[in-house]
Amino acid sequence: MPMPFQPEREAPPTAGLPLGLSDLAGEVPAPLTALAAAWLGVEQVQLECSGTAALTIALATLHEHARSRREVAIPAFTCPLVPLAIRRAGLVPRLVDVRPGHFDMDPQRLAEACTERTLAVVPTHLGGRTANVAAANAIAHAVGASTIEDAAQALGARIDGRFAGTYGDIGFFSLAAGKGLSIFEGGLLVARDEAWHERFRRVSRRMARWRPGWELRRTIELAGYAALYRPHGLGVAYGGPLRRALRRGDLLSAAGERFDANFPMHPVGRWRRAVGARAFGRLPAFIATTTAQAAARVPVLASIPGVHVFVDDGGTWPYLMLRLPDEATRDAVLRRLWSSRLGVGRMFLHALPDYEYLEDMPGGDDVPHARDFAARTLTITNSPWLDDASFAHVCAVIEAVVVSR
Ligand SMILES: *Cc1c(COP(=O)(O)O)cnc(C)c1O
Numbered sequence: 001m002p003m004p005f006q007p008e009r010e011a012p013p014t015a016g017l018p019l020g021l022s023d024l025a026g027e028v029p030a031p032l033t034a035l036a037a038a039w040l041g042v043e044q045v046q047l048e049c050s051g052t053a054a055l056t057i058a059l060a061t062l063h064e065h066a067r068s069r070r071e072v073a074i075p076a077f078t079c080p081l082v083p084l085a086i087r088r089a090g091l092v093p094r095l096v097d098v099r100p101g102h103f104d105m106d107p108q109r110l111a112e113a114c115t116e117r118t119l120a121v122v123p124t125h126l127g128g129r130t131a132n133v134a135a136a137n138a139i140a141h142a143v144g145a146s147t148i149e150d151a152a153q154a155l156g157a158r159i160d161g162r163f164a165g166t167y168g169d170i171g172f173f174s175l176a177a178g179k180g181l182s183i184f185e186g187g188l189l190v191a192r193d194e195a196w197h198e199r200f201r202r203v204s205r206r207m208a209r210w211r212p213g214w215e216l217r218r219t220i221e222l223a224g225y226a227a228l229y230r231p232h233g234l235g236v237a238y239g240g241p242l243r244r245a246l247r248r249g250d251l252l253s254a255a256g257e258r259f260d261a262n263f264p265m266h267p268v269g270r271w272r273r274a275v276g277a278r279a280f281g282r283l284p285a286f287i288a289t290t291t292a293q294a295a296a297r298v299p300v301l302a303s304i305p306g307v308h309v310f311v312d313d314g315g316t317w318p319y320l321m322l323r324l325p326d327e328a329t330r331d332a333v334l335r336r337l338w339s340s341r342l343g344v345g346r347m348f349l350h351a352l353p354d355y356e357y358l359e360d361m362p363g364g365d366d367v368p369h370a371r372d373f374a375a376r377t378l379t380i381t382n383s384p385w386l387d388d389a390s391f392a393h394v395c396a397v398i399e400a401v402v403v404s405r
Contacts, residue, residue, distance in 0.1 A: 010234040011343035011386040013379065014318040015290045016178040019226040023278040032277040036188055039284075040163045044197045046189040046204065047273065049218075051152040051174030052081040053208060053265045054187030055122075058148050058170045059089035061196065061203045062119055069119035069145065075105045076351050076363070076370035078124050082150065083358055084261050091119060095352055095363035098370050101308070101323060104131040106369070111139050113363060118145040125154035125164050126347065127379065128316035133159065133167040146170065155180045155188075156287045158314035165190055175276060177225055180318060181283050183276040184222040186268055204267075211266035222272055231385045235341065243339045254338070255349050259357070290317045290382050297382070300395055306402045319379040321347065324402065327375035332401045334378060342390050343381025350374050 029035065037045040048054040059072060072086045076095040083093040096105045096113045103126045114121065123136035133149055140147045151157070151165030152174035158164060165171030175186030189200060228237035245253035252258050294317035301320060302309045308323040324330040337344035349355075351371045353364035380386075380394055 007232050007235045008341060009231040009385070010239040010341040011231070011381050011390070012178060012229065012234050012238060012383050013343050013345045013381050014178045015286075015381060015383040016229060016318070017181050017279060017283055017286045018229055019182075019275065019279055021226075023275050024223070024226060026278065028274045028277045029281065030277065032183075032273045032280060033188070035277055035280045037190075039280075040166055040190065042166055042190050043194050044190070046197060046200050047268055048187040048189060048204065048208065049214070049264060049266050049268050050176065050185045051172055051179075051187035052085045052263055054172040054189040055082065055085040055148065055150070056088045056265065057200055057204050057207060058172060058189060059086060059091055059120060060207060061199045062146055062148075062170075063089060063091060064199070064203070066119055066144075069117055071115075071117045071362070072119055073105075073110060073113045073121045073140075073145075074352075075103065075122070075124050076353065076367035077103055077348060077373050078122075078126075078150065078352065079152065079348060080257055080352065080355050080358060081259050081263070082122065082124075083352060083361060084259060084263065087261065088263070093352075093361045094118070095361050095367055095370075097363075097367040098373055100369050101373065102369075103129070103373060105136070107132070107135045107139065110136065114139055114143045114145060116143060118143055120146045120148050122148050122150050123168060124150040125152075125157060125315075127310070127319050127321045128154055128157050129310045129312055129321060130154065130157055130159050130164050130315055133164075137168065148172065152176075152187075153179060153318060154316060156283065157316045161314070164315075166192070169193070170196065177221075177229075178318075180316070181276060181279060182222075182225065183268065183272040184218050184225050186272070186276065208265040208267055211264060214264045214266050215269040215272075219269065219271060222275060226275075239341055246339050251349055255346055257349055257355075261357075287316055289384060293317070293384060294320060294382050297391060300391075301380075301398070304395065304399045304402060307398065317382045319343075319382050322378050322380065322398075323373070323376050324378065325376070325405075329402060329405050330376050330378055332405070333398050336397050336401065337394060342394050343383060343386050344394060345379055347377060347379050348374065
């Protein structure tokens with residue numbers, strides 16, 4: 001039955017697992033952490049209130065066992081929440097430039113950055129594409145540091161058959177809105193050596209105190225997400241604010257990157273855990289669907305001259321990540337598509353030194369490849385709600401812009 005008023009369809013920027021009414025109430029198959037542990041093939045999983053909080057707790061725990069080590073090596077192109085988590089744990093982010101044209105840390109630059117002051121190295125997967133964790137492990141272990149795999153955007157991705165996030169000494173995943181499985185905000189923490197879990201729990205009890213106000217807010221936000229994360233709801237919840245921010249020229253708000261150093265840390269309440277547990281069973285099939293869609297769409301994009309599409313075997317596909325010949329071309333594409341309801345946007349706006357709200361970080365004066373990567377990349381949603389005709393339109397716009405330059 002047609003509704004009297006139905007908002008226009010809008011595709012989300014990433015392929016998040018949609019929630020259904022049946023996720024909001026009813027029986028819980030098993031605790032969310034048990035379901036995640038069984039699927040990931042690890043003994044234990046710890047739930048925190050965000051990926052950022054999970055990283056903070058991992059770092060604070062590591063630091064208790066290596067008091068003289070205060071530096072954490074991270075890619076110079078990553079989520080700005082990562083350096084905020086490092087500072088919150090009382091530590092210092094050290095920026096490492098990426099490989100030319102890529103998001104992964106340059107192994108040689110990483111080796112140069114690692115010393116006896118290094119507590120941890122954070123190899124980072126982006127958009128389901130995996131980083132070279134083996135190289136990071138070797139470089140970190142050579143100086144007595146640990147690796148914390150940032151798999152915030154890679155829940156379900158595999159490297160040589162094993163799950164991303166379980167390759168490093170420690171790994172974390174994000175359950176934030178739009179990142180695969182979501183309880184609006186949440187994070188999962190895993191460790192190769194099970195002994196860490198008891199220590200994580202101790203630190204978590206100290207750092208993440210019960211905050212009823214925050215949990216109430218997240219409960220309302222998750223209910224809103226369940227209601228509006230659908231083709232005719234996203235214009236209200238996501239597209240409208242995005243287009244208003246773009247009209248103001250407020251790119252930080254458009255990209256959702258106005259982050260606060262004082263991010264909340266608190267336990268996740270029972271209702272949100274139950275919602276995640278009920279939805280969890282659908283995640284593998286959803287990943288299979290989005291993987292099949294990406295397999296069909298990547299070759300179409302890759303056939304456009306000058307467009308590089310990031311691919312690998314075994315990853316997940318929340319969005320398709322593209323690198324264009326230069327910044328002007330990328331910006332010309334975004335002028336036509338960012339506000340178009342077709343799920344096109346930017347990943348992170350800047351290399352980390354170029355966020356005004358992040359103070360200076362060691363290594364930040366020499367990250368040309370991270371800046372180049374930030375300037376030339378864009379993302380296209382891999383949500384099944386972007387239908388084939390809309391995807392073809394996106395490709396046609398990109399091709400027209402690239403060819404005209
Ligand atoms: C989103 C994200 C984080 C932080 O996760 P939250 O759950 O949003 O706190 C960390 N690293 C990367 C690469 C991310 O994309």
